[in-house]
Amino acid sequence: MDKLVELKHGLEETWHSLGEGWRQLRDRASEALTRFTPVNRSRSSSEEPSLPPALASNWGLLAGDLYENGEQIVIRLEVPGMVKDDLDLEVHGDALIIRGEKRIEQEQGNGRYRVRQCTFGSFRRSFQLPAPVIAEKARARCSNGVLRVELPKEERVRGRRIEVRSG
Numbered sequence: 001m002d003k004l005v006e007l008k009h010g011l012e013e014t015w016h017s018l019g020e021g022w023r024q025l026r027d028r029a030s031e032a033l034t035r036f037t038p039v040n041r042s043r044s045s046s047e048e049p050s051l052p053p054a055l056a057s058n059w060g061l062l063a064g065d066l067y068e069n070g071e072q073i074v075i076r077l078e079v080p081g082m083v084k085d086d087l088d089l090e091v092h093g094d095a096l097i098i099r100g101e102k103r104i105e106q107e108q109g110n111g112r113y114r115v116r117q118c119t120f121g122s123f124r125r126s127f128q129l130p131a132p133v134i135a136e137k138a139r140a141r142c143s144n145g146v147l148r149v150e151l152p153k154e155e156r157v158r159g160r161r162i163e164v165r166s167g
Contacts, residue, residue: 034062034124036059036102036119038120039101039121062077063077064076068153072133073130073150075147076149077147077149078145078146079145079146086100086103087147089138096151097125098147098149099124100123101121101122101123102121102123129151132153133151133153134151134152134154137152
């Protein structure tokens with residue numbers, strides 16, 4: 001009977017570990033999951049056609065990282081296929097708001113899509129900032145499909161080493 005209890009306990013632990021792993025994966029993915037909204041523009045016939053709703057993908061992953069050190073907060077966001085002119089950044093309160101547009105690249109020729117997994121359209125991502133920043137001194141660079149934003153922390157939150165003197 002002890003072996004059966006041990007087996008049951010082991011299975012419960014395994015099941016719990018699997019459940020926890022899936023929960024962590026879901027939580028991490030949901031932060032990177034971004035809704036893309038189709039951009040309605042007046043188009044001439046030579047411009048990009050709209051996709052049928054069944055083929056249009058409205059959700060995509062824009063994975064990002066946020067880390068901080070004593071001086072600044074750095075945010076990296078993967079923005080494949082986008083250039084600096086596709087992006088608009090704003091510090092609003094204690095958040096960095098990133099808006100952008102990923103433009104559709106239509107294949108030329110007489111073929112048709114059978115699968116369409118790439119997402120296109122406008123999007124908005126928000127990163128909660130862990131400390132107040134000096135927005136006027138922020139720097140951003142987009143290179144090789146990665147946006148890097150450096151936000152200097154306000155002086156009062158940077159922390160300073162205090163020298164202790166004797167006497």
